[in-house]
Amino acid sequence: MKKNIENAICLADFLPYRLSVLSNRISRAIADGYEEKFQLTLPEWRVMAVLGEESDLSAAQVAERTAMDKVAVSRAVNKLLEADRLERHFSPEDKRRSVLALSNEGRAIYNEVIPIALGYEGKILDKLSAVEKEALTSLLDKLETIQLQA
Amino acid sequence: MKKNIENAICLADFLPYRLSVLSNRISRAIADGYEEKFQLTLPEWRVMAVLGEESDLSAAQVAERTAMDKVAVSRAVNKLLEADRLERHFSPEDKRRSVLALSNEGRAIYNEVIPIALGYEGKILDKLSAVEKEALTSLLDKLETIQLQA
DNA sequence: CGATATTAGTTTCATTCGTAACTATTTGCA
DNA sequence: TGCAAATAGTTACGAATGAAACTAATATCG
Numbered sequence: 001m002k003k004n005i006e007n008a009i010c011l012a013d014f015l016p017y018r019l020s021v022l023s024n025r026i027s028r029a030i031a032d033g034y035e036e037k038f039q040l041t042l043p044e045w046r047v048m049a050v051l052g053e054e055s056d057l058s059a060a061q062v063a064e065r066t067a068m069d070k071v072a073v074s075r076a077v078n079k080l081l082e083a084d085r086l087e088r089h090f091s092p093e094d095k096r097r098s099v100l101a102l103s104n105e106g107r108a109i110y111n112e113v114i115p116i117a118l119g120y121e122g123k124i125l126d127k128l129s130a131v132e133k134e135a136l137t138s139l140l141d142k143l144e145t146i147q148l149q150a
Numbered sequence: 151m152k153k154n155i156e157n158a159i160c161l162a163d164f165l166p167y168r169l170s171v172l173s174n175r176i177s178r179a180i181a182d183g184y185e186e187k188f189q190l191t192l193p194e195w196r197v198m199a200v201l202g203e204e205s206d207l208s209a210a211q212v213a214e215r216t217a218m219d220k221v222a223v224s225r226a227v228n229k230l231l232e233a234d235r236l237e238r239h240f241s242p243e244d245k246r247r248s249v250l251a252l253s254n255e256g257r258a259i260y261n262e263v264i265p266i267a268l269g270y271e272g273k274i275l276d277k278l279s280a281v282e283k284e285a286l287t288s289l290l291d292k293l294e295t296i297q298l299q300a
Numbered sequence: 301c302g303a304t305a306t307t308a309g310t311t312t313c314a315t316t317c318g319t320a321a322c323t324a325t326t327t328g329c330a
Numbered sequence: 331t332g333c334a335a336a337t338a339g340t341t342a343c344g345a346a347t348g349a350a351a352c353t354a355a356t357a358t359c360g
Contacts (some may be wrong), residue, residue: 007264008202009203011200011215015274015286016173016177016271017196020177022169023174024217026169029299045345047195059308066161067347070347072348077309096308096309096354097307108175111157117166124298142278143172144171146277193317210337220340221340225317246326246338303359303360305359306356306358309355314347316348319342324334324338325339327335328335329332329333330334
């Protein structure tokens with residue numbers, strides 16, 4: 001396998017490229033499992049996923065937990081509200097702050113999507129040994145802490 | 151740390167989500183290192199990267215090596231042609247097939263971007279021990295082979 | 301109290317992206 | 331040969347995305 005020793009990049013060996021291709025492939029496969037069936041986009045699903053875990057978050061808290069930006073959250077929330085998958089009211093103390101939660105319908109969909117998403121993750125993790133799974137988790141923990149801004 | 155044992159997802163522990171966030175963060179950081187400076191988008195850079203390694207590829211071969219689809223390649227190639235960073239002629243045997251290569255100007259830019267890209271990768275890899283680097287490579291090798299299509 | 305700054309969330313606009321349809325060329329095979 | 335199918339690449343179009351400007355509500359501080 002060609003290495004990046006001279007002034008050239010072998011894309012196939014380049015970590016950022018490999019992560020990008022792998023991640024896109026996995027996300028696409030999972031989204032294919034629910035997008036058409038539930039008319040649900042990836043950003044919408046992410047919003048539902050955090051609200052399934054914890055209710056009554058503000059849009060900003062959803063953004064924080066999903067690593068989405070506030071515009072993306074706003075759009076996803078509005079589409080979910082239109083589809084009656086979310087309920088929103090506003091905090092009495094601060095009328096700007098929204099308080100978001102899954103509706104019954106949203107919860108039902110959440111309960112259906114969860115096994116699909118976990119199924120795909122399982123399909124991947126099942127191919128790894130216990131040691132490899134451990135290594136993967138610990139590498140991700142470490143990589144997530146790395147500061148990149150020049 | 152909350153685990154995915156019940157019918158819920160802890161996004162922060164969910165492998166596809168973690169990969170996606172990590173990969174986007176890294177790609178964004180690297181792109182910030184060349185996009186503005188060279189007026190170069192990520193897909194354009196990917197095309198240049200493969201042609202820097204190997205010249206006279208067709209658009210389809212570029213697509214294959216970059217994991218981009220043919221439309222994205224077509225667009226990137228056309229922008230690079232307009233900017234005189236690429237040269238294109240067509241195969242005499244098959245007038246449909248393009249033969250792409252970096253221009254001198256493209257090569258010069260390639261030579262400038264390479265160290266930026268490798269620098270970011272190095273910044274990440276330097277935080278890992280030799281054993282961790284080995285584990286990462288072997289995990290990626292393995293994960294890349296996994297079949298996901300339901 | 302009242303002006304200014306900050307914060308939450310939305311809207312706008314320009315760009316990007318993906319899918320599907322299209323053109324041109326070549327291949328295969330009756 | 332010659333016509334249908336396949337292939338290389340482009341175009342068209344609607345949806346998704348991101349940055350910046352905007353609105354409304356609250357906080358700060360003279």
